[in-house]
Amino acid sequence: MQFTNIDNFINWVQVQKRFSKKVSLDKMKYYCQLFDNPQDQFKSIHVTGTNGKGSTVAMLKHILMKKGLKIATFTSPYVTCFNERICYNNTYISDEDVLTYANLFLSKYDIIEQSGYELPTFFEFITVLAFLYFASLEDLDFAIIEVGMGGRLDATNVITPILSIITNVAFDHMQVLGNTLEEILTEKLGIVKKGVPIVCGIRDNSLQLICQKWAKLNDTIAIFPQYEKLAIEKSDIDSSIFSYREWNQITLSLIGYHQIDNALVVMEAFDVLQKFFEKIDYKVKLTKMDLVKGLSDVTWIGRMEKISDHPLILIDGGHNIDGIRSICEFVKSLPYRSKRAVVAISHDKELKDMIAFIDETFTEIIFTQYTYARSAKAIDLYQISQSSHKKYNENLEEVIDEVYHSQADITIFLGSLYLVGEVRNLIGNKSYKK
Missing domain, CATH: 3.40.1190.10 (Mur-like, catalytic domain)
Structure with missing residues (x-):
């Protein structure tokens, strides 16, 4: 061969x-x-x-x-x-x-x-x-x-x-x-x-x-x-x-x-x-x-990477408890009132502990999923969450459209490098105003 x-x-x-x-x-x-x-x-x-x-x-x-x-x-x-x-x-x-x-x-x-x-x-x-x-x-x-x-x-x-x-x-x-x-x-x-x-x-x-x-x-x-x-x-x-x-x-x-x-x-x-x-x-x-x-002036894709200024959107591939904790500690220190998370995580991770950090940090959470087989179902993540300001949508492209056309002081996509990769590719295929 x-x-x-x-x-x-x-x-x-x-x-x-x-x-x-x-x-x-x-x-x-x-x-x-x-x-x-x-x-x-x-x-x-x-x-x-x-x-x-x-x-x-x-x-x-x-x-x-x-x-x-x-x-x-x-x-x-x-x-x-x-x-x-x-x-x-x-x-x-x-x-x-x-x-x-x-x-x-x-x-x-x-x-x-x-x-x-x-x-x-x-x-x-x-x-x-x-x-x-x-x-x-x-x-x-x-x-x-x-x-x-x-x-x-x-x-x-x-x-x-x-x-x-x-x-x-x-x-x-x-x-x-x-x-x-x-x-x-x-x-x-x-x-x-x-x-x-x-x-x-x-x-x-x-x-x-x-x-x-x-x-x-x-x-x-x-x-x-x-x-x-x-x-x-x-x-x-x-x-x-x-x-x-x-x-x-x-x-x-x-x-x-x-x-x-x-x-x-x-x-x-x-x-x-x-x-x-x-x-x-x-x-x-x-x-x-x-x-x-x-x-x-070092850069590194997918790690608290700013992909848009208006609206303010970041992506991060943190994909375990310690990674999510670090992101959440930083987000808590930021002077924004509305903080939105878009979350997709592999099903074999410590989902409850990771989502608990996200729940207490963000004022709005959208659970979604990526195409790779290891992705947890959006509805499963939604059901684990204790947040009172949550929703889910399995269609990542629709979630991205919503993020670009609705108001939040800051939005962060997080939970997996697979999510980050798909977000970058989907955004690259569209003419969003950065």
């Missing part, structure tokens, strides 16, 4: 199994060996965490690119198109390159089947595809690799990075990662490598001790933001201004208190990279001003 067009490939890869019968990194190591270990042919930074992975990747990428470095990223899930997952210098991988490396991997399937190993899962396939593409980029400086889920057994965990990052730890994917924060953190700490420093965006003292223990076992250090040295001066729908350590009045273009937390992780990671560049006498030297400039 050969893929001849991108739709042909996407239709095939989307129906590949999501989990292996036997969860192990041995398979991924074997797949990579078939191609002379492409993951070892470029420098990498490894990022895991319950929330904030994508935003952290976006900030790091932007800071380094503004310095003139060539940066690749591997992120998931996508918001607008499959190619978004694999990016080089802000350009998505081309359809042609997707097909080239997909067909190259597919050409090894007979060998894999004869070896006794299972064929790749969906995520294993696209991870190998990304590694092959990154290894082909002759002028690549760094690839920032985002974990798919967890860390210890994630398909990306065959790289040996120069830096590892855990953005934070909260409850999500408990059926796979464990039912306590300690268990979830332990899975994420599985990305720690010998001698590779790790930055951990974790406040809890007991969880910090676990990080320090893992670091010691791996002859490295765990670095935490100094939260007591943070002073937030402003945070609204345009930007945040904060001071941290020796930095005064840093402007962050990403919206929300949670993005300030992510920025602190990035600032600590920046320190590590600065020292690494000096140690190996890299072709550029990082300065504090590089960080300041990068944070001031």
Whole structure:
């Protein structure tokens, strides 16, 4: 079999199994060996965490690119198109390159089947595809690799990075990662490598001790933001201004208190990279001003992203309890009287707890659904809600029309990146006045 067009490939890869019968990194190591270990042919930074992975990747990428470095990223899930997952210098991988490396991997399937190993899962396939593409980029400086889920057994965990990052730890994917924060953190700490420093965006003292223990076992250090040295001066729908350590009045273009937390992780990671560049006498030297400039105008689609000023509409892909809590805490601080939420959530999430935060935050709630099979039914979300100002409409396009043609001081679409992706695509196909 050969893929001849991108739709042909996407239709095939989307129906590949999501989990292996036997969860192990041995398979991924074997797949990579078939191609002379492409993951070892470029420098990498490894990022895991319950929330904030994508935003952290976006900030790091932007800071380094503004310095003139060539940066690749591997992120998931996508918001607008499959190619978004694999990016080089802000350009998505081309359809042609997707097909080239997909067909190259597919050409090894007979060998894999004869070896006794299972064929790749969906995520294993696209991870190998990304590694092959990154290894082909002759002028690549760094690839920032985002974990798919967890860390210890994630398909990306065959790289040996120069830096590892855990953005934070909260409850999500408990059926796979464990039912306590300690268990979830332990899975994420599985990305720690010998001698590779790790930055951990974790406040809890007991969880910090676990990080320090893992670091010691791996002859490295765990670095935490100094939260007591943070002073937030402003945070609204345009930007945040904060001071941290020796930095005064840093402007962050990403919206929300949670993005300030992510920025602190990035600032600590920046320190590590600065020292690494000096140690190996890299072709550029990082300065504090590089960080300041990068944070001031970074963008990241689908994360408290403003898509319209009149009416004021934001979209956010927060899709678990901690993500929804962060959004709601920020929305409560905004000086608007009427605050409307448009909500769609995957059915396998903690629906009651997530909706409880939404109920107490917004003056109006519209429950809807997206086309992806995991979406909870709009009426089911409506029935869980205790709000007295709620309604539901299964037709997302009709909901968008209503939002654009009815009054609310602010509207936020939230609950899922799948929702965010569909909203962006539907709005892009219409001539709404932004």
